[in-house]
Amino acid sequence: MGTERTVAVGIGAEELATADMTLNIGPQHPSTHGVLRLRLTLDGERISRAEPIIGYMHRGAEKLFEVRDYRQIIVLANRHDWLSAFSSELGVVVAVERMLGMEIPERAVWARTLLAELNRVLNHLMFLGSYPLEIGAITPVFYAFRERETLQRVMEEASGGRMHYMFNRVGGLKEDLPAGWLDRARAAVREVRSRMSDIEWIIRGNEIFRARTRGVGVLSPEAVLQYGVSGPVARAAGVDFDLRRDEPYLAYGELFGPGRPGRVVRRTEGDCYARFECLLDQVYVSLDLADACLDRLADLPPGPINVRLPKVLKAPEGHTYAWTENPLGINGYFLVSRGEKTPYRMKLRSASYNNIQVLSELLPGNLVADMIAILGSMFFVVGDIDK
């Protein structure tokens, strides 16, 4: 605990001299998830300065990428944001495929889109459960985890993993989907959609929850743009930006647009409640997208799900930047290759890293009691910050 005490003279002449206090939240603290440390300067109960201190979980992912081939990189890309593993591995293979100018079989494109959306639902459900938990509502997390389990089962059946799917490969997917999987995935999506109302009813309209989150931690669209905040956090502040619609990759080009299932969920309030609502509504959109992908997969003609690769896969010399709309925001890989089987450099732009920086702007002026509400509503994964 930092014991630095800054003595400041009160503003009013009549007031007592007060002292600012520096308070460390984390890196080990029951109310933070993971090892994010915040150094708060408090003026009484009010936060006057907040500084996120990051790096306690830095694993050097970017440096490790440089000594891994393109299949081994997927192992690592899985892990920086452990709640968006599928979407993160997707960015890597998209980058390499773009460098190679590789054409991906149509079934692979739709299966990837489907799995990416299911992964998004899984990610959002985690936060829909954990956020109320952080501000004192214990029950929703059980409902969220029930739904997560339903989806994780189909993800595990296809990929073999429950978190680190390791199912993408350059050129498609690792192996074809198991027989009957599409029906089971459809049933899982239907089940989750039918039970989402439980989570809605239990928390969305809850007066206590609303009182804790309405008008708290208002993020302005200007701050969003200045700090490069992205994802549901940015859209809750009114920034209308979603890569799935604005720079479509995979099959999203066919899924977004008038009369199609893809919608960009947006709010304008920018407060904690808007961020929570964005996440909740995005689940419905993702479930609709998953259904559309399932329909499409059932209609596609038989064909391969991957491209046969050479024994040693080398990306040609050059560079590319592949970004994807990950559940938590923009996830980008800047891949520089010198024609070897490992990248020369692979820069990772992770969503949470940028999203968390805005805390230094968002927290000052708020009460300590609201800090957890704000922190939880920023929807971050510490591994994604520290990389």
Add this chain to the structure above:
Amino acid sequence: MGRVGGTHTSGGVPGIGLAKGLAVTLRTMTRRSVTGQYPDTSPELPPRSRGVIALLEENCTVCMLCARECPDWCIYIDSHKEAVPAPEGGRPRSRNVLDRFAIDFALCMYCSICIEVCPFDALFWSPEFEYAEYDILDLTHERDRLREWMWTVPPPPAHDSRAERPKELSAAEGAEGRPGRGPRG
């Protein structure tokens, strides 16, 4: 589709949000619990589930591909060469003999690259997961233990009906069709 609960509470009856939450609780109370009673009933895991790696050492030719491709080098292989006298005289052939094959599951990242690269189908996933240990060193499974896991390896699931035929099948049929290369009796 979309907003089921939504903004109906604003301006509505005070406390309706809490009441709705309690309604969910009451409804759930009348339903069967979804909690799996784990140690008493074991979970049903799909055949692709990545639980533990099994070794069919009869198939291993000590080519070292798995150990080389492993992203964190958790596979340990020792071997020696043995001279085998050629059956029809001539120069004796040398053959690799496996001395040690061990996987350190404390390091393993469960990425399945080793299984993918194995050209002789010596490594398989098994969904077994109950091998926690009190001592981290015991997480290194030696060849006997890896061989034992083979008994728990399930057959792979059939592929989706729209999947491409496995190339092994087409190759095998092609070989059968060719004259003089059919199954010999």
